[in-house]
Amino acid sequence: xxLSSYIGLYCLLFLxxxxxxxxxxxxxxxxxxxxxxxxxxxxxxxRAPVVTSMIWYKVGxxxxxxxxxxxAHYFEHLMFKGTDKLAPGEFSRTxxxxxxxxxxxxxxDYTAYFQTIAVEHLDKMLAMEADRMVxxxxxxxxxxxxxxxxxxxxxxxxxxxxxxxxxxxxxxxLFVNHPYGTPTxxxxxxxxxxxxxxxKIFYDAWYAPNNAVIIxxxxxxxxxxKPLVEKHFADxxxxxxxxxxxxxxxxAIGQTKMILRHSSIHQPSFSKVFLAPSFQNAKKDALxxxxxxxxxSGGPTTRLYKALVVDNKKAISVGLSYNGTASDYGTLxxxxxxxxxxxxxxxxxxxxxxxxxxxxxxxxxxxxxxxKQQLIDSAIYARDSxxxxxxxxxxxxMTGSTLDDVENWPEAIQAVTADEVRNVAIKYLTLETPWVRxxxxxxxxxxxxTKKMKDAK
Amino acid sequence: xxLSSYIGLYCLLFLxxxxxxxxxxxxxxxxxxxxxxxxxxxxxxxRAPVVTSMIWYKVGxxxxxxxxxxxAHYFEHLMFKGTDKLAPGEFSRTxxxxxxxxxxxxxxDYTAYFQTIAVEHLDKMLAMEADRMVxxxxxxxxxxxxxxxxxxxxxxxxxxxxxxxxxxxxxxxLFVNHPYGTPTxxxxxxxxxxxxxxxKIFYDAWYAPNNAVIIxxxxxxxxxxKPLVEKHFADxxxxxxxxxxxxxxxxAIGQTKMILRHSSIHQPSFSKVFLAPSFQNAKKDALxxxxxxxxxSGGPTTRLYKALVVDNKKAISVGLSYNGTASDYGTLxxxxxxxxxxxxxxxxxxxxxxxxxxxxxxxxxxxxxxxKQQLIDSAIYARDSxxxxxxxxxxxxMTGSTLDDVENWPEAIQAVTADEVRNVAIKYLTLETPWVRxxxxxxxxxxxxTKKMKDAK
Numbered sequence: 001x002x003l004s005s006y007i008g009l010y011c012l013l014f015l016x017x018x019x020x021x022x023x024x025x026x027x028x029x030x031x032x033x034x035x036x037x038x039x040x041x042x043x044x045x046x047r048a049p050v051v052t053s054m055i056w057y058k059v060g061x062x063x064x065x066x067x068x069x070x071x072a073h074y075f076e077h078l079m080f081k082g083t084d085k086l087a088p089g090e091f092s093r094t095x096x097x098x099x100x101x102x103x104x105x106x107x108x109d110y111t112a113y114f115q116t117i118a119v120e121h122l123d124k125m126l127a128m129e130a131d132r133m134v135x136x137x138x139x140x141x142x143x144x145x146x147x148x149x150x151x152x153x154x155x156x157x158x159x160x161x162x163x164x165x166x167x168x169x170x171x172x173x174l175f176v177n178h179p180y181g182t183p184t185x186x187x188x189x190x191x192x193x194x195x196x197x198x199x200k201i202f203y204d205a206w207y208a209p210n211n212a213v214i215i216x217x218x219x220x221x222x223x224x225x226k227p228l229v230e231k232h233f234a235d236x237x238x239x240x241x242x243x244x245x246x247x248x249x250x251x252a253i254g255q256t257k258m259i260l261r262h263s264s265i266h267q268p269s270f271s272k273v274f275l276a277p278s279f280q281n282a283k284k285d286a287l288x289x290x291x292x293x294x295x296x297s298g299g300p301t302t303r304l305y306k307a308l309v310v311d312n313k314k315a316i317s318v319g320l321s322y323n324g325t326a327s328d329y330g331t332l333x334x335x336x337x338x339x340x341x342x343x344x345x346x347x348x349x350x351x352x353x354x355x356x357x358x359x360x361x362x363x364x365x366x367x368x369x370x371x372k373q374q375l376i377d378s379a380i381y382a383r384d385s386x387x388x389x390x391x392x393x394x395x396x397x398m399t400g401s402t403l404d405d406v407e408n409w410p411e412a413i414q415a416v417t418a419d420e421v422r423n424v425a426i427k428y429l430t431l432e433t434p435w436v437r438x439x440x441x442x443x444x445x446x447x448x449x450t451k452k453m454k455d456a457k
Numbered sequence: 458x459x460l461s462s463y464i465g466l467y468c469l470l471f472l473x474x475x476x477x478x479x480x481x482x483x484x485x486x487x488x489x490x491x492x493x494x495x496x497x498x499x500x501x502x503x504r505a506p507v508v509t510s511m512i513w514y515k516v517g518x519x520x521x522x523x524x525x526x527x528x529a530h531y532f533e534h535l536m537f538k539g540t541d542k543l544a545p546g547e548f549s550r551t552x553x554x555x556x557x558x559x560x561x562x563x564x565x566d567y568t569a570y571f572q573t574i575a576v577e578h579l580d581k582m583l584a585m586e587a588d589r590m591v592x593x594x595x596x597x598x599x600x601x602x603x604x605x606x607x608x609x610x611x612x613x614x615x616x617x618x619x620x621x622x623x624x625x626x627x628x629x630x631l632f633v634n635h636p637y638g639t640p641t642x643x644x645x646x647x648x649x650x651x652x653x654x655x656x657k658i659f660y661d662a663w664y665a666p667n668n669a670v671i672i673x674x675x676x677x678x679x680x681x682x683k684p685l686v687e688k689h690f691a692d693x694x695x696x697x698x699x700x701x702x703x704x705x706x707x708x709a710i711g712q713t714k715m716i717l718r719h720s721s722i723h724q725p726s727f728s729k730v731f732l733a734p735s736f737q738n739a740k741k742d743a744l745x746x747x748x749x750x751x752x753x754s755g756g757p758t759t760r761l762y763k764a765l766v767v768d769n770k771k772a773i774s775v776g777l778s779y780n781g782t783a784s785d786y787g788t789l790x791x792x793x794x795x796x797x798x799x800x801x802x803x804x805x806x807x808x809x810x811x812x813x814x815x816x817x818x819x820x821x822x823x824x825x826x827x828x829k830q831q832l833i834d835s836a837i838y839a840r841d842s843x844x845x846x847x848x849x850x851x852x853x854x855m856t857g858s859t860l861d862d863v864e865n866w867p868e869a870i871q872a873v874t875a876d877e878v879r880n881v882a883i884k885y886l887t888l889e890t891p892w893v894r895x896x897x898x899x900x901x902x903x904x905x906x907t908k909k910m911k912d913a914k
Contacts, residue, residue: 065702066523066636066702066704067702067703067704069634069704162710162711165708165709165710166710166711168707169633169709169710169711169713172633172634173630173633173713176626176629176630176638177526177629177638177639177644179523181633181634182634187634187704187705187707188707189704189705189707190704190705245522245523245524246524247523247524247526247644247646247647248644248646248647250625250644250645250646251622252622252626253619253622253623253626253717253719254619254623254626254715254716254717254718254719255715255716255717256626256630256713256714256715256716257713257714257715257716258711258712258713258714259711259712259713259714260710260711260712261711262710262711
């Protein structure tokens with residue numbers, strides 16, 4: 001919602017898969033459900049008398065009606081614009097006055113609101129969340145002014161940034177017929193066109209206790225939280241929720257290349273994005289893809305980086321990135337930037353050779369064990385933070401995983417075999433065949449007159 | 458509806474813009490409207506006691522709900538599957554028994570049903586059309602079996618045809634965020650998923666007298682037709698119609714190239730498709746684009762063909778094709794196939810050079826006059842046919858033009874200036890700039906092992 005933290009969260013949510021954590025149960029989270037369908041998850045952590053309290057709604061950019069792209073994110077802004085009891089902006093002012101901070105973010109599959117604050121104010125936070133779940137009353141002038149805020153946000157981050165626009169286009173070309181191809185912030189023209197009535201329909205349809213999950217991380221127990229949640233939320237009636245329509249991406253044929261030469265680009269680079277499974281649609285493949293990602297580019301000693309940056313000095317960056325935390329589809333991206341005066345096509349060939357070697361020969365036992373250990377170790381660090389665990393659990397629950405999936409993730413990673421890793425590399429990193437899963441290769445080049453002419457064909 | 462004629466119509470509707478016709482009024486059509494909103498257009502032609510009777514509904518593939526692509530076309534099939542009075546298939550059997558023939562077709566912006574038959578049976582035809590406008594009763598087993606028919610149709614024409622699939626992908630890549638990017642027949646997975654309930658909702662929403670236009674061409678007058686139409690349709694109640702949601706295509710940056718090498722391809726070829734205005738959204742530009750199309754590739758003596766096929770013998774085919782008969786967007790396509798052993802990139806460069814020459818120097822007075830005369834002449838031929846005029850008027854009325862636009866088209870073409878032609882060439886055939894209207898270049902190559910490796914980058 002506030003620009004700076006929105007950007008930070010955006011990166012966190014869309015560019016990385018936050019590893020879920022280590023050992024028997026990672027977070028020792030507990031949960032309960034109210035009769036109206038509201039789920040509550042508690043992650044006890046009593047090192048300080050502080051909580052992060054989040055409410056996640058199962059509605060995101062991918063649930064927007066045709067022609068109203070960006071509505072979920074815009075609506076997130078409006079949730080701060082007043083209720084029967086609170087004036088516009090008073091929600092955040094109240095949090096601040098009590099020494100806390102708050103924010104919100106929108107993804108393709110969810111929208112979430114959170115506060116980090118002294119545990120004694122949790123009661124007040126839940127009261128305010130319950131209030132805006134049902135009593136939102138946005139004055140018309142804020143409906144209008146907030147549109148301008150969002151349009152400016154889009155201008156700054158995308159519209160005036162060739163690389164930003166280009167990235168959007170790559171997503172659109174990959175996710176044919178699927179709302180993941182539409183940017184979360186929405187298309188410029190459609191943001192301009194929102195009606196007051198659209199907003200009301202959106203709120204009435206999706207904001208309900210049976211479409212929400214509260215996640216509280218910090219100095220709390222089920223016993224301390226349950227009475228507070230019941231006090232504020234138990235009387236809110238559930239709604240009949242709309243069906244979430246999520247079409248499938250049709251199979252693709254041939255190669256798609258997108259090329260941008262622009263004066264704002266200083267070094268050539270590429271990224272090749274493949275459609276991949278999410279945890280939701282192929283859990284075992286998703287786990288093997290996490291291990292593959294770690295083996296190929298989990299650090300300075302792993303395959304791609306070691307071969308092309310450290311040993312051969314052909315690239316200044318290179319890697320594979322997997323994101324499987326989504327309801328419908330994940331993505332798998334190869335990317336790289338050659339050293340100065342290095343040739344991009346040569347680098348791509350070298351990366352392909354590394355991938356092919358892995359597809360033919362598989363991975364070594366040591367690579368496999370190292371990668372698993374690094375992933376599992378990362379789960380230990382995840383416990384340290386207050387908001388991190390709430391974020392991890394929220395993202396996973398919202399995209400179709402269970403609390404058990406999150407808690408038992410280290411065992412699931414431990415069980416991945418070398419054959420499984422090789423098989424997902426063969427299955428999803430399809431470099432050559434004409435009948436393939438959709439894959440888009442994007443090329444960024446500094447602008448040069450001759451090259452520009454050449455590419456115009 | 459029937460496969461063979463469906464293909465023929467598909468070509469007519471989507472690949473060509475049928476020139477509208479010549480002189481004061483082209484068709485001398487007349488029209489009237491019933492109180493329930495049903496429009497009726499009569500095109501008198503008394504050379505034989507025969508009529509083509511069409512009913513056009515203002516609903517097409519671009520109006521389908523998300524996830525139900527192909528519904529408009531599938532529903533067109535179901536319209537032949539029975540009413541309270543008629544058994545499945547009886548509609549067409551009746552037409553045949555009376556010596557006529559019937560068919561139907563679906564586009565992005567409309568669905569149309571027609572019969573060509575002796576004028577004495579027009580009464581019966583209108584009775585049956587009125588009946589299926591309100592009383593459709595499709596037995597469940599036909600709902601199921603017709604899905605198989607449509608799936609087979611898609612398999613034959615697209616799914617098993619690499620070039621068909623590739624063409625679909627090019628459309629999807631061009632029409633980002635717009636339903637024109639979805640094939641009229643629908644995506645395989647979505648056809649499989651139709652529910653009985655979806656069909657009923659679609660019929661109830663769109664099939665109504667105030668969403669239809671009847672066009673009758675042949676041995677009729679307003680006086681002879683009006684009583685018949687009133688008898689069958691006047692009692693049908695109008696409906697409140699859904700809003701047609703037509704999003705806009707976001708601006709694009711960079712170049713998009715799609716490449717297919719496949720064993721089924723025997724000669725290299727390319728097509729470069731630009732987003733262009735439709736008549737509906739920029740009438741003057743659309744008229745100038747029709748003249749531009751004629752000047753560049755309207756016949757063996759026009760620019761592209763003469764330069765590259767006749768004089769330099771570099772191509773076996775080359776051309777520019779403009780289609781502006783659409784509610785939202787038109788397309789402008791450059792295409793070509795080099796002579797045997799000719800180089801595709803060289804041909805593309807040569808075509809670009811011809812386009813650039815026109816953008817710099819404009820067109821000659823003779824070229825302009827010849828092109829206009831050819832277009833206007835073509836309107837004279839259009840009068841000869843019975844169904845042609847009904848088709849032309851239907852397509853244009855359904856995509857936002859008026860009857861006057863159609864009737865006065867020759868004058869409008871006559872008024873196009875050389876500057877207007879040059880300006881639309883500059884504005885829409887954008888070959889080089891990084892910030893462009895969306896344009897997609899598709900390359901088809903015969904499969905060769907070495908090239909295949911090269912392109913995998």
